[in-house]
Amino acid sequence: MKRFFDLSLRYKIPIWGSFIIIVTTLMVSLSLVYKAYDDLRESLLVSSASLAHRLSEDLFHPLMEDDLWKAFEIINAPLVSSDAKDIQKPKIILILDNELKVVTSTNPMLIPMGTPVNQLTPEYSMFVQRIAESKSLTHPTYDMQDEQNFYIASPIVHDGFTLGTLIVVHSKDEILWPRFFRILIHGATMGLIALAVLLPVNWYWAHRTVRPLVLIGQRMKENDLDAATEVVDQLYPYRDELGELFEAYKRMLMEQKNKEALEKQVVHSERLAAVGHLAAGVAHEINNPLGGMLTAIDTLNAYGTMDPRTAKTIALIQRGLKQIKETVGALLVEARVRNRDLEPQDFEDVRSLVFPQVQKKELQLQWASNLARAVPLQANQVRQVLINLLLNAIQAANARGVVECKVEDQQTQLLMWVENDGKGFTPEQRAHLFEPFSPLSQSGQGHGLGLWVTYQIVQQLGGKIDLSQEDGRVRFSVTLPLSGTKEA
Amino acid sequence: MEKYTPMSLHKIPAAANFALPLARRSLLLAGLSLVVKPLWASTHLLPIRIGIPHKTLALDYFLIDELRTYLESRLQHPVEAVVHGRFNNSTAELYRSKLDFAWVTDYPDAQFQDQVRLMAVPLYSGRPFSSSYLIVSAHNVHTKSLMQLRGAVFAFADRQPNGSYLDVRYQLLSAGENPDRFFNKVFFTKSHKDVIKSVALGLAHAGAVDSVIWDAMVKQQPHLTILTRVIGKTTEYGAPAFIANRHVSQEDFDNLQHLLLTMDKDAQGKDLLKRMRVDAFITGNESFYDRQVQMRRALGEQ
Numbered sequence: 001m002k003r004f005f006d007l008s009l010r011y012k013i014p015i016w017g018s019f020i021i022i023v024t025t026l027m028v029s030l031s032l033v034y035k036a037y038d039d040l041r042e043s044l045l046v047s048s049a050s051l052a053h054r055l056s057e058d059l060f061h062p063l064m065e066d067d068l069w070k071a072f073e074i075i076n077a078p079l080v081s082s083d084a085k086d087i088q089k090p091k092i093i094l095i096l097d098n099e100l101k102v103v104t105s106t107n108p109m110l111i112p113m114g115t116p117v118n119q120l121t122p123e124y125s126m127f128v129q130r131i132a133e134s135k136s137l138t139h140p141t142y143d144m145q146d147e148q149n150f151y152i153a154s155p156i157v158h159d160g161f162t163l164g165t166l167i168v169v170h171s172k173d174e175i176l177w178p179r180f181f182r183i184l185i186h187g188a189t190m191g192l193i194a195l196a197v198l199l200p201v202n203w204y205w206a207h208r209t210v211r212p213l214v215l216i217g218q219r220m221k222e223n224d225l226d227a228a229t230e231v232v233d234q235l236y237p238y239r240d241e242l243g244e245l246f247e248a249y250k251r252m253l254m255e256q257k258n259k260e261a262l263e264k265q266v267v268h269s270e271r272l273a274a275v276g277h278l279a280a281g282v283a284h285e286i287n288n289p290l291g292g293m294l295t296a297i298d299t300l301n302a303y304g305t306m307d308p309r310t311a312k313t314i315a316l317i318q319r320g321l322k323q324i325k326e327t328v329g330a331l332l333v334e335a336r337v338r339n340r341d342l343e344p345q346d347f348e349d350v351r352s353l354v355f356p357q358v359q360k361k362e363l364q365l366q367w368a369s370n371l372a373r374a375v376p377l378q379a380n381q382v383r384q385v386l387i388n389l390l391l392n393a394i395q396a397a398n399a400r401g402v403v404e405c406k407v408e409d410q411q412t413q414l415l416m417w418v419e420n421d422g423k424g425f426t427p428e429q430r431a432h433l434f435e436p437f438s439p440l441s442q443s444g445q446g447h448g449l450g451l452w453v454t455y456q457i458v459q460q461l462g463g464k465i466d467l468s469q470e471d472g473r474v475r476f477s478v479t480l481p482l483s484g485t486k487e488a
Numbered sequence: 489m490e491k492y493t494p495m496s497l498h499k500i501p502a503a504a505n506f507a508l509p510l511a512r513r514s515l516l517l518a519g520l521s522l523v524v525k526p527l528w529a530s531t532h533l534l535p536i537r538i539g540i541p542h543k544t545l546a547l548d549y550f551l552i553d554e555l556r557t558y559l560e561s562r563l564q565h566p567v568e569a570v571v572h573g574r575f576n577n578s579t580a581e582l583y584r585s586k587l588d589f590a591w592v593t594d595y596p597d598a599q600f601q602d603q604v605r606l607m608a609v610p611l612y613s614g615r616p617f618s619s620s621y622l623i624v625s626a627h628n629v630h631t632k633s634l635m636q637l638r639g640a641v642f643a644f645a646d647r648q649p650n651g652s653y654l655d656v657r658y659q660l661l662s663a664g665e666n667p668d669r670f671f672n673k674v675f676f677t678k679s680h681k682d683v684i685k686s687v688a689l690g691l692a693h694a695g696a697v698d699s700v701i702w703d704a705m706v707k708q709q710p711h712l713t714i715l716t717r718v719i720g721k722t723t724e725y726g727a728p729a730f731i732a733n734r735h736v737s738q739e740d741f742d743n744l745q746h747l748l749l750t751m752d753k754d755a756q757g758k759d760l761l762k763r764m765r766v767d768a769f770i771t772g773n774e775s776f777y778d779r780q781v782q783m784r785r786a787l788g789e790q
Contacts, residue, residue, distance in 0.1 A: 066675075067675070067676075068673065068675035068691070069643070069675050069676065069677040069678070069682060069686060069691075072686070072691055073682075104691060107689075107690075108689055108690035108691040109627075109689070109690035112690065113641055113673065113691070
């Protein structure tokens with residue numbers, strides 16, 4: 001049984017449905033057949049009683065006048081009915097006189113004239129006995145049945161004068177059962193027709209209901225949540241409980257996706273922060289002895305006397321140390337001493353600074369700035385951010401392409417964005433965009449620290465940097481809060 | 489129209505009154521030949537009323553109507569067939585209901601000897617006589633004669649004074665039995681066919697049936713006759729006679745008699761006779777019925 005319950009809903013629901021339909025059809029058919037059988041029996045009794053009553057009325061005068069042939073013809077008439085299926089056609093009809101002897105019967109060979117009723121089959125005696133016990137002759141007819149036959153009796157009476165009793169016998173085997181089997185076959189046929197209609201409808205309906213569930217199950221197994229969401233939208237657009245369930249499931253999927261994206265971002269930020277801390281710490285530790293070493297070399301150059309060979313070596317060391325200082329300096333993005341607030345002129349300066357590069361690549365530089373006041377941001381840092389972004393953009397832009405820069409004063413924050421029409425970043429590149437010494441750095445020029453430094457500065461200024469790519473354009477957006485820096 | 493011979497029925501007003509309702513219907517049936525006649529002529533055309541036995545001669549209604557139409561067209565006068573299947577004494581009926589002619593099975597009835605005239609007698613198998621078979625059920629292989637049927641249930645076709653009922657009772661009387669006590673039960677089916685049926689079904693142990701009809705039934709309905717067995721044949725008695733009421737004019741008598749006697753000469757008449765199992769009609773002779781009269785006297789009925 002458990003194996004049945006483990007079956008797929010695809011089969012279980014239609015099987016259950018079919019089972020219920022079959023049981024229902026069977027019960028309805030059987031109850032109808034039973035009712036039809038009961039009606040048939042009832043109608044047989046009623047029609048037979050009416051026949052017996054009619055015959056007994058017709059029989060009085062022929063019997064009174066001792067017209068045996070006429071009496072025989074009257075009782076024989078219902079038996080020679082041309083319709084073989086006639087339900088009223090009795091098996092045998094006989095007339096008993098008041099001494100309970102047979103006057104005549106429709107089968108004189110079997111039941112000849114003058115046979116006493118107790119020489120017939122016992123049912124007749126029982127029946128006659130019962131009629132006698134009921135005493136009052138007010139009933140027009142009496143009936144009795146055994147396994148094989150119905151017996152219907154009617155007294156042959158006129159004005160209270162009784163001549164005898166008419167007994168009509170119907171055979172169940174000959175009339176009731178064949179008729180019953182016809183009803184049964186009819187009922188079965190109707191049942192089969194009902195099943196032929198209902199079963200396919202049931203299978204179709206069950207299939208339709210279960211299909212989204214099955215598909216979602218499959219997609220979930222394959223861990224393809226996007227496809228699962230699509231399935232819900234396409235296959236079940238209705239608003240019943242199932243539809244609501246699917247809708248809730250879809251919402252859950254979306255939330256799950258958002259949450260995952262958020263977590264990813266947090267992890268990314270934390271990683272960048274940790275890397276920043278480490279780099280800054282190392283750079284700081286290197287920077288201090290480095291300063292001392294460079295000072296010592298300066299002192300040596302100014303006051304010492306060295307043979308040429310030593311001087312050459314010292315110069316070599318000094319160049320190496322300077323290179324270390326540059327690299328470490330780039331890593332050391334510390335809030336420097338605050339010099340002054342950012343002014344509109346700073347952006348003009350930046351524009352002038354990058355202009356030679358723009359010209360060199362024959363680019364079109366679109367520039368827009370609505371900043372008309374001094375804002376409380378450290379000018380040199382903002383300038384560095386913008387220069388970094390612009391240089392990257394110029395480098396990434398196509399030859400004779402477009403670079404666009406826009407600065408917007410939004411009262412509480414400053415928005416800057418830099419756009420180019422160059423090649424976009426792959427998702428892989430985006431994941432490691434702001435990391436130092438990124439092996440994926442497009443340029444191959446510089447030290448690969450530009451975006452990392454930019455990110456660090458923006459972080460220090462309490463701002464946000466985002467990358468968006470659309471319509472063949474790559475855009476870096478930076479927002480810097482104008483109030484936060486004052487507290488810093 | 490040279491053959492047109494109006495019947496002198498207007499001489500008997502009582503008959504005319506009695507017959508009027510039926511006469512009207514018959515007039516309508518009488519055929520197109522009458523339509524062209526002036527209206528006043530119809531009062532002279534009261535139909536001839538002919539009594540014809542139905543079941544005792546085993547004639548069906550189609551045959552009776554065809555006979556009527558045949559007589560009507562040959563006589564050129566309306567004919568009304570009065571089917572008297574139920575009557576026991578058709579001669580009395582002829583007289584009482586003022587029929588003009590009748591085919592009867594009880595001729596001669598002494599009581600009405602003066603009122604009727606013998607007109608024609610049918611020939612069965614070339615003889616103006618009938619006889620009856622004594623039949624029992626085919627299952628009954630022991631009974632060989634009438635005298636073994638004591639206490640039996642016996643079926644006759646008709647209670648008429650002639651025919652098998654008379655003959656069987658006469659035989660019993662001749663054998664020293666009481667004809668009214670010999671059988672346990674006697675019943676009448678009013679039709680020879682039903683006698684065969686009642687014996688075949690076992691309702692009667694034995695029965696008497698007209699031999700001509702039984703012979704015909706052997707061919708027509710062998711499934712019935714095969715269930716019965718003939719154990720004897722009665723002596724011959726005069727065949728059912730065609731008689732005329734005394735009041736019928738000699739002219740009318742002659743016309744119908746001539747027609748009956750010459751029926752076997754034309755094709756249509758011959759066909760009708762054949763279907764009635766009659767060879768031809770002959771003038772007839774009172775002596776044909778001597779034996780009936782004798783038997784009836786012996787039984788004390790006349």
